[in-house]
Amino acid sequence: MAEHAQVPVPLGSPSFCHHAEVMEGFTRLFKIFQLPHPFLRQSLFASLLIENAIVLLSGTYGTGKTQLVQLIRKVCFSDQGEETPFALETCHQDLTAFDVLYHLDLAELQAGREVVHPKPMVVARLKFLNEIQRASPGLFNALLPLLAERRVVYREQEFQAPSFVCIMDRNPFDAGSSEIPEAFLDRIDYSFEIPAAHLQESLCIQKLRRTPGGYHWGAIDDLADPILSIGRLERVWADVRLVEIPRRTSLLAGMLTDSFRLCISTERSIARPEYDLACHDCQFQGEVCSHLLKVPGMRLDNSLLRLAQALAWMDKRRHAGDQDILKALPWCLPHRLALRPEELRKQPSEQAWIQEVALAEILRPKLPFWERAIHALASGNEGQLIQLAENDLIVRELLLLLRKEKRLGRRRKTG
Secondary structure, three states: OOOOOOOOOOOOOOOOOOHHHHHHHHHHHHHHOOOOOHHHHHHHHHHOOOOOEEEEEEOOOOOOHHHHHHHHHHHHOOOOOOOOOEEEEEOOOOOOHHHHHEEEOHHHHHOOOOOEEEOHHHHOOEEEEEOHHHOOHHHHHHHHHHHHHOEEEEOOEEEEOOOOEEEEEEOOOOOOOOOOOHHHHHHOOEEEEOOOOOHHHHHHHHHHHEEOOEEOOOOHHHHOOOOOOHHHHHHHHHHHOOOEOOHHHHHHHHHHHHOOOOOOOOOOOOOOOOOOOOHHHOOOOOOHHHHEEEOOOOHHHHHHHHHHHHHHHHOOOOEOOHHHHHHHHHHHOHHHOEEOHHHHHHOOOHHHHHHHHHHHHHHHHHHHHHHHHHHHHHHOOHHHHHHHHHHOHHHHHHHHHHHHHHHHHHHHHHO
């Protein structure tokens, strides 16, 4: 039987509904919460425009992570109420899954029936897990199906969660921290490091606190105006999904993520952590893969493409492009990587390593070379791809792809 080619499903065109309100919310939010880096501001806000996005904020004490979430609640989820509550849970080792997800119906219990109802952490559209690094293993296990499948099960009772944005924060230097399980970290889409405010940012904040009624020393979310509602965000989530990802952009995204996974000597996704890779003897020594103790999983790809869509939507573009992929990559990777100890000593964080080493020194210089390879793939020039693949592990994957497409084409002609 002949194999059928996959025909792309035609998409509607994004309407950019509520675009002006979204951009006003973006401006208002970061007028109050001072973040110095424009790419950080834009990408963090873009993550809120993605349905079921899971976001991790990292930073030491006092950087304002909780204040930022409260601002997001005020500006972007303005119609919180009993039907759409805000879920906030501060984690600690004694906090159980039942404490977070369910409450017992006492009236039913008095009648001899055990009936539970979902708590806000299940039904809320904005979920906030404070100090996630202090959670117990049992809580991590219970949160996985909620975040991955939007459902939880208690004995024979199943509860389906609506679409949401889940934000977590952690202090990586907290003495009470425990290791976050790798399976849980892989479920997180985006990781943002929140730096402490310095002189310029502090002066902006103090200026905002000066009001006609005197200095406002309370929570800074009191200074914010509500802009977006959950209903409007739902329409934006749907609109962002309509942003087209051209095949060329999808290819570049796959090449970038594969550069963190591929190895000439072994399949690293199934290799044991103890396996001693002979990177010092490899012809690809110095590539991204040689800096890593472990490689990221396949969920990275979806996180990357979804953030690229949201970034394009914010710029009011109907197609995601290379610039969106490159801008999104540093926020999708840090929590999914384990760098070799010598790399950790050279850079202050995984995020800094991704931006300053992986992207700036290794991957960006490859882009013109990869452009030629993508063009060779599009034109079906196998001979050129063979030449280009001699010294590039990622281009070898394009060569395999071209050969597969040619085989499928011959089967369709004969079948």
